[in-house]
Amino acid sequence: MGSQKKRPVVLTAADREVLGRVTTTGVHPASVIRRARVLLALDTSAGEIDSQDAIAARVGVSGETLRLVAKRFAESGGDVEATIQRKPRDLPPVPSPVTGEVEARLIALACSQPPAGRARWSLRLLEKHVALVEGIPDLDHSTIGRILKNEAASSSEEVLDHPTTSKPAVRGPDGRRAGRLCPTL
Structure with missing residues (x-):
């Protein structure tokens, strides 16, 4: 007082x-x-x-x-x-672990040949391999996906198993799967 x-x-x-x-x-x-x-x-x-x-x-x-x-x-x-007014923030509270070099190495890894027995890189598979690579910080699969989407948007669908690459399913008028289709009439 x-x-x-x-x-x-x-x-x-x-x-x-x-x-x-x-x-x-x-x-x-x-x-x-x-x-x-x-x-x-x-x-x-x-x-x-x-x-x-x-x-x-x-x-x-x-x-x-x-x-x-x-x-x-x-x-x-x-x-x-x-x-x-609100005080302006000087710096972000935690600097991002993702630098240009990390992005480049991650994109190079995603564009490389997938491991034996795999047809493509998945985000979870990239997450496991990033943890093993020296010089790249451990990144979550969602962070990896965001980096690949932002930096390599043209090639990320080719590199990753993207949901839009699957064949569209036949749907009924209510939005559910149509189930068995009748043979040609």
Whole structure:
């Protein structure tokens, strides 16, 4: 509760106008509207403000949310847009294990001759062989299929046992298999 006194929120008339528009007009994410309402409630430029408990109850947030929004406002140097908008992400949380070299080696493996006793490469078979190859990280069969679809779309149907290569079945009017067909009449 004492952190509010350390970080007073002082808004200009232009800031209050922007926040008022965010809270009343247009389509904005709920988190943006909530932060804008918190900033308006914490504004000390008009005079004394209510206690944090009263503000939290009126705005419908916790005291911790009040503290965090005020802290973010102070850290952004009083920039209202930076306070209410979502923080931009610096980097993806985990870099992808699939690099250009991995894609090239995977495509080369998929275009190679399948193992003895197999007519084609399947995604699961590629998954097993990728685990054995040095220098290629273990990849799931769905990841392998996505890589082959994106990078070698023209040849992936030739390499993999694709469902569209099977012969179409005869279907009845209800969508089920027709079953035994009558001999030619």
